Amino acid sequence: MNTSVTEPEQHTRRFRLPSFGVQVLIGLVLGVALGLVARSMGADGVDASTGEVDPNWLTETLSTVGGTFVTLLRAVVPPLVFLAIVASIANLREVTNAARLAWKTLMWFAITALIAVSIGMVLGLVLQPGDHTSVSADAASAPSSSGSWLDFLTGLVPANVLGLEGYDNGDGSVGFSFNVLQILVIAIAVGIATLKVGEAADAFLTFVRSALAVVQKILWWIILLAPIATVGLLGNAVASYGWDALSSLGTFTIAIYAGLLIVLLGVYPVLLRLNGLSVKQFFSGAWPAISLAFVSRSSVGTMPVTESVTERNLGVPRSYASFAVPLGATTKMDGCASIYPAISAIFVAQFFGVDLSITDYVLIAFVSVIGSAATAGVTGATVMLTLTLSTLGLPLEGVGLLLAIDPILDMGRTAVNVAGQALVPTIVAKREGILDLPTYDAPRGRTAWRQDATTDVVAQQPVGSTA
Secondary structure, eight states: OOOOOOSOOOOOOOOOOOOHHHHHHHHHHHHHHHHHHHHHHOOSEEOTTTOOEEOOHHHHHHHHHHHHHHHHHHHHHHHHHHHHHHHHHHHGGGSTTHHHHHHHHHHHHHHHHHHHHHHHHHHHHHHOTTTSOOOOGGGOOOOSSOOOHHHHHHHTSOSSTTOEEEEEOSSSOEEEEEOHHHHHHHHHHHHHHHHHHGGGGHHHHHHHHHHHHHHHHHHHHHHTTHHHHHHHHHHHHHHHHTTHHHHHTHHHHHHHHHHHHHIIIIIHHHHHHHTTOOHHHHHHHHHHHHHHHHHHOOHHHHHHHHHHHHHHTTOOOHHHHHHHHHHHHHHOOTIIIIIHHHHHHHHHHHHTTOOOOHHHHHHHHHHHHHSGGGGOSSSOOHHHHHHHHHHHTOOTTHHHHHGGGHHHHHHHHHHHHHHHHHHHHHHHHHHTTOOOHHHHHSOOOSEEEEEETTTTEEEEEETTOOO
16 A cells, blocks of 8 residues: 655654763752752741841752652661561572672672771771861751660660660650561561571561552662752752851861762772773673762662662672662671771861871771661661761761861762672682673663663663663
8 A cells, every 4th residue: 555745754853861870960059959959048046046148949848859859768667677688588598608708798798898898997097087177066966866785786676576675756746657677577587587487478478569660660760869859958958058168177078078989999900900800891781870879979879779780780690689789788887888988987086186096996996897787777877877876986966067068078988888788699609600791791871771671670671772
């Protein structure tokens, strides 16, 4: 059948959004720009009753946008951690030498944490951030919550099956929050119980895996908001703190980011090369998780992305990655639990004129390697810092000196955390001979984020292909 064309053929081009990474970069630039505009607008006034500064409408909007994103992440963290850990432990029965893999994973967590904390201590001693700061002692204040070894140990015991904790809002009302560490303990117990029960637990495991897929789908929807959230989070940080706080803690900030970069671009590449792995392939494969971690400041919120790229891009078997990555997301914190508390403790000691002994430095290393699970949560490393300070007997008021620039530091800390959480399973899998090397060495090309409809996790696909 012949068809005559009476009008010129119209070529239409479907509008294509930039890749997720480009969207995040646009959000970063826009966030800084709007933050500077909001800061130049000044405050709307001062609350006469409390003496607090009332932010202008733009700062308030940026704060709301960023805060909403973090709140959404917090909402999905409890079911995500529980379901992921239970499912991952159940998957271990499909793995040969599961106990050996678990032990090797924990050993490499400790090795990389020890290296990171050592770098942090060296930088703290060389740069002496506490002696090179213009921050006022008036800013010193103890945090509203702190960590100690007793709190850490008692916190391991769940008060209830949901891991809920009550707290006083200060106005007579009571609020509730989830203790991620307690949820982890509950999930490990349930996961081991399902292994011991055997076939009778199959129906329960089917439900857990289905529920995990649903939660991951919801989390994916939240992740799609990350570029918009970047505008709010970064914009609010610039508007609220500007460059004044950053300049007064300039040496401290340089020390933190120098440590993070040394670990990320120095230590990790060396470990990869020592194990016969391409540095370029690792970073190109893990980049989606690292970039999302930088924006979201949440290792747990990034966990499904980290697990996906570890399996699909780096070639780690799913049965092992589904155990190692969730465990790392709650306990493996080279940025928050190693570099940051080491440099911060030295800063506080120098600021208050306290001399640290060799024993104190050994304690810093010990706390960083053993106590990193205390940072389990969505954002922040205050608990780990107060745990370190209290162990050394340093003033907890020193925490207040550093809070002004914590959001800026937390971005880099979380990115390093997530990079380490992808690195360790990759190294262990390679050393145990179970790494899929063709997948690891496969060409990456230009990639965009998409969701795999069959697994409900984030994957990568060449730009221009159809899903």
